[in-house]
């Protein structure tokens with residue numbers, strides 16, 4: 001039995017302590033927002049936060065999360081349901097294509113902005129380099145991060161409104 005705190009709730013999970021955190025969260029807790037990509041810490045699809053730090057949950061045993069706070073994509077909106085600035089920017093910039101990598105991208109972007117509230121393009125590229133997007137949405141991801149940081153304003157919603165007007 002392993003007890004973890006996830007998105008503010010204590011959960012007791014009857015698993016082998018060596019089980020990857022990703023499996024426990026998806027299969028035992030039914031929280032499927034975090035995705036499985038490569039399974040070898042190379043793509044970033046499975047990114048969660050452990051005490052606020054981004055980790056690759058496919059390669060982190062659940063035992064490593066005992067006594068720490070796990071945050072997943074399900075836990076980054078405010079408790080009243082207000083989306084985080086990063087999530088809002090992801091919507092306004094229409095970042096996802098297939099969407100598969102995006103919860104990992106959002107978790108990494110959230111950690112980046114906590115560490116570096118006004119990142120440069122180079123800082124964004126360096127920090128986000130471990131999150132692979134097979135659809136190649138890197139430009140939109142970078143723009144959304146800058147919108148969330150307040151460095152740039154969104155343009156996409158304006159053009160969407162123009163189209164529908």
Ligand code: FES
Nearest residue numbers: 037038039044058
């Ligand atoms: S699934 Fe964990 S890094 Fe790719």
Ligand code: FES
Nearest residue numbers: 098099133134135
């Ligand atoms: S949006 Fe398809 S993998 Fe990133």
